[in-house]
Amino acid sequence: MDKIIIESLSLQYSDGTESLRDISLGIREKAVTVLFGPAGGGKSSLLRCLNRLNDLTEVQTVSGRILLDGENILDPKTDTITLRRKVGMVFARPVVLPFSIRGNLVYGLEVMGEKRRSRLDEAVERSLRQAALWDEVKDRLDDPAVALSGGQQQRLCLARSLALEPEVILLDEPTSGLDPISTGKVEASLLELKKQYTIILVPHSVQQAARTADFAAFFLQGELIEYGDGKELFTNPQDQRTEEYITGRFG
Amino acid sequence: MESNLNWREFVITRAIKASGYSAILFVALIFYFLLKEAVPTLTEVPLGDLLAVRWYPIEDYFGLLPLLTGSLVVTLGATLIAVPFGIGTAVFIAEIAPRWMREILKPLVELLGGLPSVVLGFLGILVLAPWLRNLLDLPTGLTALAGSLLLGGIAVPTVVSVAEDALDAVPRAYREGAWAIGATRWQTIWRVTLPAAKSGVLTAIMLGVGRAIGETMTVMMVTGNAPVLATRLGSIFSPVRTMTATIAAEMGEVANGSVHYHVLFFIGITLFLISLVVNVTASSVVFKAKKRSERVLS
Numbered sequence: 001m002d003k004i005i006i007e008s009l010s011l012q013y014s015d016g017t018e019s020l021r022d023i024s025l026g027i028r029e030k031a032v033t034v035l036f037g038p039a040g041g042g043k044s045s046l047l048r049c050l051n052r053l054n055d056l057t058e059v060q061t062v063s064g065r066i067l068l069d070g071e072n073i074l075d076p077k078t079d080t081i082t083l084r085r086k087v088g089m090v091f092a093r094p095v096v097l098p099f100s101i102r103g104n105l106v107y108g109l110e111v112m113g114e115k116r117r118s119r120l121d122e123a124v125e126r127s128l129r130q131a132a133l134w135d136e137v138k139d140r141l142d143d144p145a146v147a148l149s150g151g152q153q154q155r156l157c158l159a160r161s162l163a164l165e166p167e168v169i170l171l172d173e174p175t176s177g178l179d180p181i182s183t184g185k186v187e188a189s190l191l192e193l194k195k196q197y198t199i200i201l202v203p204h205s206v207q208q209a210a211r212t213a214d215f216a217a218f219f220l221q222g223e224l225i226e227y228g229d230g231k232e233l234f235t236n237p238q239d240q241r242t243e244e245y246i247t248g249r250f251g
Numbered sequence: 252m253e254s255n256l257n258w259r260e261f262v263i264t265r266a267i268k269a270s271g272y273s274a275i276l277f278v279a280l281i282f283y284f285l286l287k288e289a290v291p292t293l294t295e296v297p298l299g300d301l302l303a304v305r306w307y308p309i310e311d312y313f314g315l316l317p318l319l320t321g322s323l324v325v326t327l328g329a330t331l332i333a334v335p336f337g338i339g340t341a342v343f344i345a346e347i348a349p350r351w352m353r354e355i356l357k358p359l360v361e362l363l364g365g366l367p368s369v370v371l372g373f374l375g376i377l378v379l380a381p382w383l384r385n386l387l388d389l390p391t392g393l394t395a396l397a398g399s400l401l402l403g404g405i406a407v408p409t410v411v412s413v414a415e416d417a418l419d420a421v422p423r424a425y426r427e428g429a430w431a432i433g434a435t436r437w438q439t440i441w442r443v444t445l446p447a448a449k450s451g452v453l454t455a456i457m458l459g460v461g462r463a464i465g466e467t468m469t470v471m472m473v474t475g476n477a478p479v480l481a482t483r484l485g486s487i488f489s490p491v492r493t494m495t496a497t498i499a500a501e502m503g504e505v506a507n508g509s510v511h512y513h514v515l516f517f518i519g520i521t522l523f524l525i526s527l528v529v530n531v532t533a534s535s536v537v538f539k540a541k542k543r544s545e546r547v548l549s
Contacts (some may be wrong), residue, residue: 053427080435089431091424091427
């Protein structure tokens with residue numbers, strides 16, 4: 001079943017650059033959908049439409065519809081705060097907030113008004129376990145989060161999204177700054193998480209795309225070139241440009 | 252050619268070095284001069300008399316307390332006005348205003364900072380003081396309150412400018428991180444952006460306070476200049492006299508080398524020490540904050 005349906009979405013930034021051109025795409029529930037392609041293809045722009053983070057940048061025009069559970073989230077009446085809790089996001093560079101480890105995790109819940117200590121502690125442990133970080137930090141939850149290593153910070157960011165119990169998780173090159181071991185841990189977490197969550201991943205390499213994709217969409221200069229089952233698309237691409245990109249002839 | 256280049260290098264290096272050292276030299280000279288003129292006070296006037304509550308130099312009453320409290324009341328009032336207003340404005344400019352408005356507002360605020368204080372004092376006498384008198388039904392509008400309001404206005408541009416720079420330097424990623432987990436704009440500003448810019452915002456406050464303490468012209472024009480000890484909260488509605496205004500008003504007519512002359516320099520030293528304490532406190536707070544983050548990042 002499709003969790004998100006994108007219908008002829010176009011987006012133009014205020015400086016005139018067109019970032020997305022007439023994209024239509026269905027995102028399957030409880031699976032990893034990979035958006036890949038060379039830089040500047042519109043992958044991040046698309047991700048940032050899905051939680052309306054683009055509202056805060058200089059966007060000129062957005063047209064089309066994005067249906068999440070049948071509701072158009074591009075509708076100006078959409079409550080973006082609720083939306084962003086439902087659609088979590090992890091950025092390319094880990095963004096830990098200037099608090100303790102625990103503070104980072106409970107921040108989202110606290111701003112929602114959750115004050116019960118037991119609920120917060122429960123969310124901290126659950127989300128850290130889901131992000132495969134619990135064993136490494138359980139004894140120092142009150143240390144400043146910036147003291148963690150890059151890989152740990154990134155998993156903390158993942159945990160922070162998970163603490164809000166979202167339905168969809170957006171990951172924008174979450175492993176681009178990480179070593180192979182940390183990358184492996186994040187990918188392993190994703191495999192676990194897709195049983196419960198709808199995951200949309202912009203991978204940092206074609207290899208990662210091939211490793212993790214249940215479904216894959218290839219973007220080139222703002223256009224969706226090809227979309228399909230992950231295995232199928234990486235072994236037997238239909239479009240010549242897709243084939244050239246995944247075999248390393250450009251990009 | 253070669254030696255010519257070397258020679259130029261030599262002269263330029265020396266010139267730069269000399270101008271650097273001269274700054275230190277000038278500060279040292281100013282301090283020496285202040286001390287030299289102020290120290291005789293300690294032998295000429297008993298300490299008890301300096302701490303008395305009556306300032307009437309013509310009859311040798313040199314009680315500094317009314318001047319000290321006058322400065323404190325006016326500065327405190329100015330701080331209470333400038334800090335919330337200045338930080339609010341900085342937050343608005345850095346976080347809320349659209350780009351085009353920002354590009355107008357920031358230079359405007361900085362222009363306000365360049366306004367000569369005597370002009371503000373003029374406005375104070377002609378507009379603010381009569382208005383305050385009518386509004387609050389006071390015998391005179393030339394009060395500590397008028398001074399605080401104007402000084403607050405003088406300190407605001409300093410606070411805004413420095414605090415806005417600090418807020419602007421907070422990585423955009425912090426904000427996006429907070430937004431992405433469903434924080435509202437206000438929650439992001441209050442819980443993430445402001446704490447992240449804490450040291451810069453503190454510096455802004457301290458610079459603003461420093462500006463307010465040292466300001467002379469405006470306060471001399473609008474505070475009424477009555478050396479009355481400020482003892483109650485209500486003193487803000489009565490005339491006061493600050494240390495700076497006293498020096499400015501009396502230095503011109505004092506006999507060179509007299510007791511009164513030495514006491515005025517003593518007031519200068521006191522002012523100097525107060526702003527030194529403010530500055531040292533500010534930089535130690537900032538330094539501590541920096542050291543902590545550096546330790547954490549390493």
